[in-house]
Amino acid sequence: xxxxxxxxxxxxxxxxxxxxxxxxxxxxxxxxxxxxxxxxxxxxxxxxxxxxxxxxxxxxxxxxxxxxxxxxxxxxxxxxxxxxxxxxxxxxxxxxxxxxxxxxxxxxxxxxxxxxxxxxxxxxxxxxxxxxxxxxxxxxxxxxxxxxxxxxxxxxxxxxxxxxxxxxxxxxxxxxxxxxxxxxxxxxxxxxxxxxxxxxxxxxxxxxxxxxxxxxxxxxxxxxxxxxxxxxxxxxxxxxxxxxxxxxxxxxxxxxxxxxxxxxxxxxxxxxxxxxxxxxxxxxxxxxxxxxxxxxxxxxxxxxxxxxxxxxxxxxxxxxxxxxxxxxxxxxxxxxxxxxxxxxxxxxxxxxxxxxxxxxxxxxxxxxxxxxxxxxxxxxxxxxxxxxxxxxxxxxxxxxxxxxxxxxxxxx
Amino acid sequence: xxxxxxxxxxxxxxxxxxxxxxxxxxxxxxxxxxxxxxxxxxxxxxxxxxxxxxxxxxxxxxxxxxxxxxxxxxxxxxxxxxxxxxxxxxxxxxxxxxxxxxxxxxxxxxxxxxxxxxxxxxxxxxxxxxxxxxxxxxxxxxxxxxxxxxxxxxxxxxxxxxxxxxxxxxxxxxxxxxxxxxxxxxxxxxxxxxxxxxxxxxxxxxxxxxxxxxxxxxxxxxxxxxxxxxxxxxxxxxxxxxxxxxxx
Numbered sequence: 001x002x003x004x005x006x007x008x009x010x011x012x013x014x015x016x017x018x019x020x021x022x023x024x025x026x027x028x029x030x031x032x033x034x035x036x037x038x039x040x041x042x043x044x045x046x047x048x049x050x051x052x053x054x055x056x057x058x059x060x061x062x063x064x065x066x067x068x069x070x071x072x073x074x075x076x077x078x079x080x081x082x083x084x085x086x087x088x089x090x091x092x093x094x095x096x097x098x099x100x101x102x103x104x105x106x107x108x109x110x111x112x113x114x115x116x117x118x119x120x121x122x123x124x125x126x127x128x129x130x131x132x133x134x135x136x137x138x139x140x141x142x143x144x145x146x147x148x149x150x151x152x153x154x155x156x157x158x159x160x161x162x163x164x165x166x167x168x169x170x171x172x173x174x175x176x177x178x179x180x181x182x183x184x185x186x187x188x189x190x191x192x193x194x195x196x197x198x199x200x201x202x203x204x205x206x207x208x209x210x211x212x213x214x215x216x217x218x219x220x221x222x223x224x225x226x227x228x229x230x231x232x233x234x235x236x237x238x239x240x241x242x243x244x245x246x247x248x249x250x251x252x253x254x255x256x257x258x259x260x261x262x263x264x265x266x267x268x269x270x271x272x273x274x275x276x277x278x279x280x281x282x283x284x285x286x287x288x289x290x291x292x293x294x295x296x297x298x299x300x301x302x303x304x305x306x307x308x309x310x311x312x313x314x315x316x317x318x319x320x321x322x323x324x325x326x327x328x329x330x331x332x333x334x335x336x337x338x339x340x341x342x343x344x345x346x347x348x349x350x351x352x353x354x355x356x357x358x359x360x361x362x363x364x365x366x367x368x369x370x371x372x373x374x375x376x377x378x379x380x381x382x383x384x385x386x387x388x389x390x391x392x393x394x395x396x397x398x399x400x401x402x403x404x405x406x407x408x409x410x411x412x
Numbered sequence: 413x414x415x416x417x418x419x420x421x422x423x424x425x426x427x428x429x430x431x432x433x434x435x436x437x438x439x440x441x442x443x444x445x446x447x448x449x450x451x452x453x454x455x456x457x458x459x460x461x462x463x464x465x466x467x468x469x470x471x472x473x474x475x476x477x478x479x480x481x482x483x484x485x486x487x488x489x490x491x492x493x494x495x496x497x498x499x500x501x502x503x504x505x506x507x508x509x510x511x512x513x514x515x516x517x518x519x520x521x522x523x524x525x526x527x528x529x530x531x532x533x534x535x536x537x538x539x540x541x542x543x544x545x546x547x548x549x550x551x552x553x554x555x556x557x558x559x560x561x562x563x564x565x566x567x568x569x570x571x572x573x574x575x576x577x578x579x580x581x582x583x584x585x586x587x588x589x590x591x592x593x594x595x596x597x598x599x600x601x602x603x604x605x606x607x608x609x610x611x612x613x614x615x616x617x618x619x620x621x622x623x624x625x626x627x628x629x630x631x632x633x634x635x636x637x638x639x640x641x642x643x644x645x646x647x648x649x650x651x652x653x654x655x656x657x658x659x660x
Contacts, residue, residue: 015561174532177427396424411541
């Protein structure tokens with residue numbers, strides 16, 4: 001259940017709260033649809049779950065549609081996802097056929113529901129709907145949540161021409177920009193400070209959560225929360241932790257993850273993680289089911305250090321969540337992470353397993369310094385990465401798309 | 413006399429797809445950039461105050477210092493005072509002139525940053541909308557000034573003069589121009605003398621109000637409470653201040 005818009009006023013201030021409401025008034029009567037590939041699991045679904053009700057409350061009529069897939073379709077889109085991140089994984093003709101067959105099935109199902117002035121497509125899975133459904137006068141916007149700064153060329157040859165057919169595209173980081181004729185917008189994702197994942201929790205709930213998962217509240221806790229995925233480098237996390245343990249033998253590691261319904265690869269990586277952890281009792285692997293938001297919230301709040309050892313990232317909302325909770329963060333300088341973790345100001349930015357280990361030790365040895373950075377991190381998120389700023393940016397984007405080619409759009 | 417309509421603006425950031433990896437490429441990019449690109453990279457810091465410090469005032473300077481490690485050139489670019497440049501073209505010429513001082517040093521001129529640390533040129537699109545506040549006289553003007561969002565102050569003092577105003581106006585900013593038209597030349601000049609490029613738009617509001625209220629003690633109290641709000645212990649004070657300002 002999402003919070004009413006008024007609940008955000010004490011967090012963002014009255015002026016910003018009112019400005020967003022006024023901006024929304026200019027989009028009343030312009031129905032729109034958001035489309036993605038899962039209702040649960042992953043950052044996109046999380047954002048939409050909280051954002052769509054808020055936008056409707058603001059008077060902007062938004063429907064959230066989810067495409068349906070089959071295993072061969074999701075295997076194809078996972079390959080495409082990895083290849084867009086730069087991994088040399090080719091799309092086979094069978095994968096491309098599965099992609100378009102499922103796009104056709106979804107187009108037939110969603111034809112009437114996507115007959116709206118604005119259609120907003122999230123990520124490659126539903127991107128093909130445009131070729132089947134876009135009508136004259138409609139505006140279609142593509143929201144790219146993945147790091148496409150150095151894609152595997154065949155993957156871009158597949159997706160790039162499709163993106164060119166959209167009226168605009170949206171990226172999370174300037175380095176993801178492409179050579180395209182259509183406008184490209186820069187919009188960072190966000191977290192909802194009032195959602196179960198981020199709201200303040202009672203201390204006893206946090207303690208009980210630790211006990212439930214056999215974690216010792218009196219020992220330092222290093223945590224990475226991420227779906228089990230090679231790109232999140234869980235094996236690198238274990239390697240870094242083992243280096244930390246040489247000087248901090250009481251430390252515990254928590255790898256908390258789960259699978260999303262559109263990610264068939266995640267079930268295969270878990271055995272490899274368990275093997276790497278071996279019999280080390282200080283390493284805890286939690287395979288959390290969807291909708292474990294309160295537990296994740298508690299585990300993040302209980303962490304001494306939050307690690308994000310990703311090899312590639314779109315934005316890394318898990319970093320945003322940790323910063324919002326004033327946790328010291330050690331994270332790799334990939335994707336949108338450097339926008340959040342400003343070295344020496346809001347956290348520790350690293351490039352290697354060795355660097356991660358050194359930074360974790362530094363946090364454990366200098367808790368006062370780490371706490372100052374963590375406080376800065378919360379304020380950085382408050383100013384830049386909350387859902388209200390995200391809504392404001394989307395409203396502005398829609399108004400720009402409806403008024404194309406202008407450096408100044410006068411709404412008076 | 414026309415009433416004053418308080419407008420505000422929201423910025424949408426677009427990516428141009430152009431990037432620079434050396435001083436040479438930064439120079440060429442700056443030379444060929446649209447005005448909206450130059451505006452974005454030199455003004456985005458003023459629109460919203462950052463708790464991270466008052467010194468970051470130009471993306472060009474920041475990138476040159478952090479990624480190219482050319483601190484002296486970066487300092488000179490960052491120290492250009494926007495008030496000295498009534499047009500973006502004039503600011504562009506000065507930025508280019510600073511870079512040109514290194515043009516003859518070929519090694520430094522073409523030295524590249526590591527992959528992934530390039531400068532990405534963006535551009536701003538402004539959405540301008542009414543705040544709902546209008547003033548027919550000085551009393552209404554001052555009343556609204558205390559209530560509009562800070563983006564409104566930014567718009568009338570910085571953005572609109574740069575984008576829309578011709579050189580034939582008596583005053584650069586919208587507020588002074590309207591006050592002058594109301595037969596209030598002293599207040600118009602006092603507002604025009606305030607530096608709008610200060611780090612904190614809330615502090616700028618207090619300076620504007622103090623022109624009319626002459627109540628500097630009140631302004632100082634408010635400023636102190638604002639500063640308290642920048643540390644977590646002061647959040648409660650900041651919330652109180654917000655409610656007080658909104659008249660709750």
